[in-house]
Amino acid sequence: xxxxxxxxxxxxxxxxxxxSRFGFRxxxxxxxxxxxxKGKSSIYYYFASKEEIFQAVVEKEAEIFKQELIxxxxxxxxxxxxLKTHVLVRMRSMEKLANFYSAIKDDFLGHxxxxxxxxxxxxxxxxxxxxxILVEGVENGMFEIDDTSLAAIAIVTALKGMEIxxxxxxxxxxxxxxxxxxIHILFHGxxxx
Amino acid sequence: xxxxxxxxxxxxxxxxxxxSRFGFRxxxxxxxxxxxxKGKSSIYYYFASKEEIFQAVVEKEAEIFKQELIxxxxxxxxxxxxLKTHVLVRMRSMEKLANFYSAIKDDFLGHxxxxxxxxxxxxxxxxxxxxxILVEGVENGMFEIDDTSLAAIAIVTALKGMEIxxxxxxxxxxxxxxxxxxIHILFHGxxxx
DNA sequence: ATTTATTTCGACTAATTTCGTCGAATAGTC
DNA sequence: GACTATTCGACGAAATTAGTCGAAATAAAT
Numbered sequence: 257x258x259x260x261x262x263x264x265x266x267x268x269x270x271x272x273x274x275x276s277r278f279g280f281r282x283x284x285x286x287x288x289x290x291x292x293x294k295g296k297s298s299i300y301y302y303f304a305s306k307e308e309i310f311q312a313v314v315e316k317e318a319e320i321f322k323q324e325l326i327x328x329x330x331x332x333x334x335x336x337x338x339l340k341t342h343v344l345v346r347m348r349s350m351e352k353l354a355n356f357y358s359a360i361k362d363d364f365l366g367h368x369x370x371x372x373x374x375x376x377x378x379x380x381x382x383x384x385x386x387x388x389i390l391v392e393g394v395e396n397g398m399f400e401i402d403d404t405s406l407a408a409i410a411i412v413t414a415l416k417g418m419e420i421x422x423x424x425x426x427x428x429x430x431x432x433x434x435x436x437x438x439i440h441i442l443f444h445g446x447x448x449x
Numbered sequence: 450x451x452x453x454x455x456x457x458x459x460x461x462x463x464x465x466x467x468x469s470r471f472g473f474r475x476x477x478x479x480x481x482x483x484x485x486x487k488g489k490s491s492i493y494y495y496f497a498s499k500e501e502i503f504q505a506v507v508e509k510e511a512e513i514f515k516q517e518l519i520x521x522x523x524x525x526x527x528x529x530x531x532l533k534t535h536v537l538v539r540m541r542s543m544e545k546l547a548n549f550y551s552a553i554k555d556d557f558l559g560h561x562x563x564x565x566x567x568x569x570x571x572x573x574x575x576x577x578x579x580x581x582i583l584v585e586g587v588e589n590g591m592f593e594i595d596d597t598s599l600a601a602i603a604i605v606t607a608l609k610g611m612e613i614x615x616x617x618x619x620x621x622x623x624x625x626x627x628x629x630x631x632i633h634i635l636f637h638g639x640x641x642x
Numbered sequence: 643a644t645t646t647a648t649t650t651c652g653a654c655t656a657a658t659t660t661c662g663t664c665g666a667a668t669a670g671t672c
Numbered sequence: 673g674a675c676t677a678t679t680c681g682a683c684g685a686a687a688t689t690a691g692t693c694g695a696a697a698t699a700a701a702t
Binding site for chain 3: 294295297298301
């Protein structure tokens with residue numbers, strides 16, 4: 257017999273696909289069921305509601321996002337290299353998510369409070385990652401920062417600011433050059449001279 | 450005051466955009482209204498129903514398609530050139546429509562009989578265009594065809610067959626080579642030797 | 643084999659969404 | 673001011689959809 261979790265995984269994967277195309281509101285349970293080759297009631301055997309499926313999808317996206325950041329981190333890199341890699345990988349991963357987020361951006365999702373929770377949790381984790389890079393840089397004398405905690409928050413916040421144009425379809429070239437600028441500014445504002 | 454037809458045009462244009470993204474079923478009148486910066490009732494002032502808007506969109510697509518074929522026709526070309534141009538322009542225009550058709554392909558549109566009517570009308574017109582090319586070719590001795598009417602139907606039918614892979618996402622390279630083959634076959638089966 | 647637990651599904655209902663209507667309000671014209 | 677053209681909010685009817693329930697089917701356990 258197939259493991260229950262595997263079935264759930266499969267449903268989430270199918271649902272992610274449909275949510276990416278039609279957003280939350282326009283995606284129906286019947287569509288998810290049919291695409292999963294199941295009856296609608298069978299879907300409810302695994303998930304209590306449409307929101308619960310959506311939550312699983314969002315959590316999976318967030319987890320993949322985090323893993324990509326971790327995977328890209330080479331422990332042997334200098335802190336400066338780590339910082340640059342982090343920024344670049346972050347944007348590349350975000351681009352992959354852009355479809356998904358632009359599909360759901362018109363749905364009113366304010367009533368789904370788990371989204372805010374997930375966002376905060378992963379925010380926190382990314383800030384931790386960033387801070388440990390900064391701390392390492394300070395320790396080996398490469399960076400010069402008074403309050404690494406505040407600096408980490410500031411940098412992550414700045415990076416998040418750069419997501420926004422992704423979802424509103426700003427020209428990519430413009431985006432790349434902005435990214436270069438940001439990296440440049442980060443480095444020359446942060447490197448010991 | 451703005452002309453009534455201009456407002457209708459604007460609504461059709463907005464609607465085309467939304468239909469392309471969500472298909473017929475998932476597109477709501479409210480969305481069309483909001484995107485047109487109007488109340489929903491105002492839309493009904495110009496169109497009697499959602500179907501009527503959709504019909505206008507389909508007719509516009511068909512008309513643009515036809516105009517592109519006409520525009521691409523250079524009267525000074527040889528019939529052989531005209532035939533080749535027709536085939537190429539047809540596929541290029543079809544590619545532009547592929548989004549629209551793949552968006553609505555999952556909706557059950559069998560109950561909208563005007564679609565069939567429009568299709569038939571433009572079918573007829575394209576066959577006429579094709580036949581006049583063939584006739585011209587026969588008259589100046591370039592082509593050798595017994596029944597140009599039947600031949601025109603056969604060729605247009607073959608071309609329509611090549612639309613299908615467009616909507617199901619076959620590899621483009623494969624498509625291009627198929628197109629080359631078709632043109633090649635058409636010519637060497639049709640040119641007087 | 644029989645019982646028990648797991649999984650699927652069709653049919654149904656309640657809640658929501660959406661179409662389309664109507665009458666009133668607003669703006670533009672004579 | 674009267675008259676027409678246009679917009680809109682509120683509403684009911686119809687359709688769609690989320691979620692339930694019990695029964696059927698399938699697999700596991702005894």
